[in-house]
Amino acid sequence: MSALPKAMRAMRIITLPLSRPKIPPDRGLKPHAVFNPNRMLIFYHFDLSQGNSVNSQDQSAIKRAVKWVSTKAADLWAGFGKAPEGSWKLRTYELGERIVDRIDFEELALKGVDPSLGPSVTHADINITGQEVNKVNFSEKQSPRDVLRIPLIYPPSIYASLPPTGLNELSHPSIIHLRTLLTSRGPRHRRGFWMWLAIAPLTAPFIIVPVIPNLPFFFCAWRSWSHYRAYRSSQYLSSLLDHGLIVPEPSPALDQLYASHVPSLSSIESLRSPMTPPPRSAASLPVNASNTSNGRPPNDVTHSSSQPGAANVHKASQRLLLTRNAIPHILQLFGLPQSSAADMYRAVEQVRGRLGGTSGRG
Numbered sequence: 001m002s003a004l005p006k007a008m009r010a011m012r013i014i015t016l017p018l019s020r021p022k023i024p025p026d027r028g029l030k031p032h033a034v035f036n037p038n039r040m041l042i043f044y045h046f047d048l049s050q051g052n053s054v055n056s057q058d059q060s061a062i063k064r065a066v067k068w069v070s071t072k073a074a075d076l077w078a079g080f081g082k083a084p085e086g087s088w089k090l091r092t093y094e095l096g097e098r099i100v101d102r103i104d105f106e107e108l109a110l111k112g113v114d115p116s117l118g119p120s121v122t123h124a125d126i127n128i129t130g131q132e133v134n135k136v137n138f139s140e141k142q143s144p145r146d147v148l149r150i151p152l153i154y155p156p157s158i159y160a161s162l163p164p165t166g167l168n169e170l171s172h173p174s175i176i177h178l179r180t181l182l183t184s185r186g187p188r189h190r191r192g193f194w195m196w197l198a199i200a201p202l203t204a205p206f207i208i209v210p211v212i213p214n215l216p217f218f219f220c221a222w223r224s225w226s227h228y229r230a231y232r233s234s235q236y237l238s239s240l241l242d243h244g245l246i247v248p249e250p251s252p253a254l255d256q257l258y259a260s261h262v263p264s265l266s267s268i269e270s271l272r273s274p275m276t277p278p279p280r281s282a283a284s285l286p287v288n289a290s291n292t293s294n295g296r297p298p299n300d301v302t303h304s305s306s307q308p309g310a311a312n313v314h315k316a317s318q319r320l321l322l323t324r325n326a327i328p329h330i331l332q333l334f335g336l337p338q339s340s341a342a343d344m345y346r347a348v349e350q351v352r353g354r355l356g357g358t359s360g361r362g
Helices: 061-081 088-101 105-111 156-160 173-208 215-242 252-260 265-270 301-305 308-319 324-334 338-354
Strands: 012-019 041-047 150-154 246-250
Touching: 012 173, 012 324, 012 338, 041 105, 041 173, 041 338, 061 088, 088 338, 105 173, 105 215, 105 338, 150 156, 150 173, 156 252, 173 215, 173 246, 215 246, 252 324, 324 338
Parallel strands: 012 150, 150 246
Antiparallel strands: 012 041
């Protein structure tokens, strides 16, 4: 039985590896490149809320105002999705959702972390210039590792099958992968924050458009805010790692789930993303072209496997670790709300795209 307080036992980070690293690795890539096929692609579900332990009255007025504005903006956006068919609001909502589908799933996961709801590692001194004051608000009688430890839940067999990292043997691969992700994403989101912030004033001429609000400005402001939140979260999570508050915790149940949902070539083909068109098949070729190749019928398996699209799908099937079919079981295993599934689905589709599958990268 864990000795953690009830509010803190709920804190956890769920590690969902989505693809194996490229073997043999590409020696020409930098270790901390954002899109590095030599690394395992992983989706992290961050649940760092301490429940009712954080009182809204303890938050500053600025934080309460930002939270209020964020809630109002989310409600306004949800209202766009309920607008009448054919209205500009509904079209804007559908376009926005397609844009979100193309945002890196790593950014979506990081920006969902609210440091103010997590353990009381001081994060107010983390600013956009990357400077940080390493100070922790712990009682002298409490050990940070014992009281605020956050389990990093992972499937042990997936990490056991990885090639040696060549790094410190005392560091678990799950910790190494998380730290590498934060190291690579931090500078990217810092640059994204400043870039979109600089572009926003250039959208001022769109104010003269009647009826419709200045959507380009709101888009730039939203992208800047999204990058800022992801950057702050990466700095905060790095601070938790530096203080040893995130500790690996193997999950045999998650391991069993992975074993029962091993992706296959047929499952990847059947789960082709509806957002992108399928690769060109023999059925879509001209009649003369589809009747060649030694008289094989258009739907012949050998014929289709020789196409570049089929080869890419086969390559993706060898590296993929998870498909969409497993996501409902993950929600049930960890008691996650249905709203958590959206980012998981996006992550699976984007990983397939990065591996040369059938959907584009977000």
